[in-house]
Amino acid sequence: MDPVEVHLAQVLAAVRPLAPARYGLEAAEGCVLAEDTRAALALPSFDNSAMDGYAVHAADIAAATAEDPVSLPVADEVTAGDTRQLTVEPGSCVIIMTGALMPGGADTVIPVEWTDGGRETAQFHRAAPAGNSVRRRGVDVAVGDLLLPAGTRLGPAQIALLAAGGNAHPLVRRAPVAAVIATGSELVEPGQDLAPGQIWDSNSYLIAAAVRRSGGMARRHRVPDDPVAMLGALEAQAPLCDLLITTGGVSMGGQHDVVKASLSGWDDVTFRKVAMQPGMPQGFGVIGERRTPLFALPGNPVSAFVSFHLFVRPALDALRGLTATTPVLRATLTDGVRSPSGKRSYLRGTLDLAARTVTPLNGQDSHRLGTLAHATALIIVGETVTELAAGAETDVISLP
Amino acid sequence: MDPVEVHLAQVLAAVRPLAPARYGLEAAEGCVLAEDTRAALALPSFDNSAMDGYAVHAADIAAATAEDPVSLPVADEVTAGDTRQLTVEPGSCVIIMTGALMPGGADTVIPVEWTDGGRETAQFHRAAPAGNSVRRRGVDVAVGDLLLPAGTRLGPAQIALLAAGGNAHPLVRRAPVAAVIATGSELVEPGQDLAPGQIWDSNSYLIAAAVRRSGGMARRHRVPDDPVAMLGALEAQAPLCDLLITTGGVSMGGQHDVVKASLSGWDDVTFRKVAMQPGMPQGFGVIGERRTPLFALPGNPVSAFVSFHLFVRPALDALRGLTATTPVLRATLTDGVRSPSGKRSYLRGTLDLAARTVTPLNGQDSHRLGTLAHATALIIVGETVTELAAGAETDVISLP
Helix, strand or coil: CECHHHHHHHHHHHCCCCCCEECCCCCCCCCEECCCEECCCCECCCCEECCCEEEECHHHHCCCCCCCCEEEEEEEEECCCCCCCCECCCCCEEEECCCCECCECCCEEEEHHHECCCCCEEEECCCCCCCCCEECCCCCECCCCEEECCCCECCHHHHHHHHHCCCCCCEEECCCEEEEEEECCCEECCCCCCCCCCEECCHHHHHHHHHHHCCCEEEEEEECCCHHHHHHHHHHHHHHCCEEEEECCCCCCCCCCHHHHHHCCCCCEEEEEECEECCCEEEEEEECCCCEEEEEECCCHHHHHHHHHHHHHHHHHHHHCCCCCCCEEEEEECCCEECCCCCEEEEEEEEECCCCEEEECCCCCCCCHHHHCCCCEEEEECCCCCEECCCCEEEEEECC | CECHHHHHHHHHHHCCCCCCEECCCCCCCCCEECCCEECCCCECCCCEECCCEEEECHHHHCCCCCCCCEEEEEEEEECCCCCCCCECCCCCEEEECCCCECCECCCEEEEHHHECCCCCEEEECCCCCCCCCEECCCCCECCCCEEECCCCECCHHHHHHHHHCCCCCCEEECCCEEEEEEECCCEECCCCCCCCCCEECCHHHHHHHHHHHCCCEEEEEEECCCHHHHHHHHHHHHHHCCEEEEECCCCCCCCCCHHHHHHCCCCCEEEEEECEECCCEEEEEEECCCCEEEEEECCCHHHHHHHHHHHHHHHHHHHHCCCCCCCEEEEEECCCEECCCCCEEEEEEEEECCCCEEEECCCCCCCCHHHHCCCCEEEEECCCCCEECCCCEEEEEECC
């Protein structure tokens, strides 16, 4: 058996980031920036007022107090979006709104709250130094500053920063497209009639949803345990997607393991036992002219799900141009757990992030979707550990 | 000024969950279950094999050892998806694959690894009690068990559990649709020509992306500082969406505050100062025949973003049928922070979840998108606290 890290290293060695392209800002949401993006414009791009008030020469109101206010005639008014290049003459003032272009001459803004709010003549009750309530050009971002580095995932604030900087078409890597192929002659579309021996397909839904949750797109397919159908599906889908994910058909036993039987002769696909539970039998390789990565995951839903998080999710990250990491936290077990010697266990549990505790769930068998649906974390128990008591600290993966 | 909780309570008192509807499983991804969903079928729905091996009567091989194996004739073979109701006669065995329907008569499965793998006659090297490697009908979920309670967000494992149970059309609440309206005559579409005094609109992108990141859908709009245009946009959009979100036009100063000027006479819309920084001026109410919730957020991008997380995100949760909570963690400050007396501060920082530390970022002014784009958390400093030193523990909101 190979350690988890050996299989993951094989995966990551074979996966290349997708080719970047320019997208509009809304289409770029959730994508990953493919180049360092520098500011073509300063932010703010012009001196502007941080308050509603009056633009003045600070020297003109240096003596102003509540008892002895200074009066200045109001020469004009400037609102946000007003593109006139006004000038404030000494001994006068201009009404100014938040975000409005600072007129020439004026060096400070007096908030309306420090005045009588006059519209012909304004009385000032307080003085202020030069620069008061003025947002200087470039104080947030100077021209040429690195706005966002390559590899940045574009969430709301990052999209907004690109918008503010006028970067309307950033160079990004799009969401990878996965073809998810559930194998098994026993599988029937959920809700359709079921004979004894048949089950409703859940794996294609599980893995497609997990792909979407991890920043990819996914299409679902289902094929029976028939090597011709299997190879046909792989050949049809490989040119249409960025990665292929099969579930089932990889166990150790048999001639009925259709994925393994179909692909085990191929040079670029490896099947191996990985020292983990669940999820021991794993296949990975590249197929077709485009050398599309292929993940052959085990068929038990929990095994497929754990395998997805350990191997496919990092590959999706790598395709997107993100650094592929599986974030691991430490948490204290509220109950004891057992684990087989020689395998790393990934047990289903519920994580209390505030208390830093994790509670193992009942029903850890790898077909138990009922348990999986209540899990918020995977509890990791190392290969050489067979038991952890309540109160022990261990590694956990928080499920997204 | 009102505390944050007072404004949030007004919001949540006015927001009702959306009407539920039945969706297909892929459309239901990310939606919230609107009713307790019980199992119509047991999981597994029939006794089946957990391994590739042989279905036998346990008594027939009770004496089997490696030195003295027991031989049984192979009567048949059953694969996953085989719907025949086979029976294993005493003194014989049936080859069985993982997931295949357990034949009648047989009470245990012997893994192929404990045999010679024979196809005419099989030699058994180990005995096993009844029930070995057999997944009993209903062991994961019994008929009538609560599969998932109302209020469950349907992620990959929950969708898969519904699929496995044949619940192809769950009753869910869909993603709320928000109309995001950025106000300001200074706003120009990113990338288009800019005169001094104009800025590229980032707020509509920021808030629309935040809505989508929080499980909603969003359309962006932009209106100038013109009450007629503003009211026209509100009246046009209110019947088409589940909530309205405006940015800008709510500050304390002015006749140019278009949102406030347009709506402050309305009975069902309240403008108030909330004791927080950034984000002090807030408006909220319901408008139109459908009593559509309206959030009037301040116009500085950071203020709008913080306001979104404190007030709009909980409302989106409530519309979806989720319990509206803003998860707060404790973390240790790596640097000191200051905060005004009488206001609760939400400072931008970077959170190290593993180390439980949070680092305040430089540039906390509410127009600084450059800082916001690097933040992964909001650091909360209470109303009565004006300073926290490095090493102090404080509440933080982890940004999604």
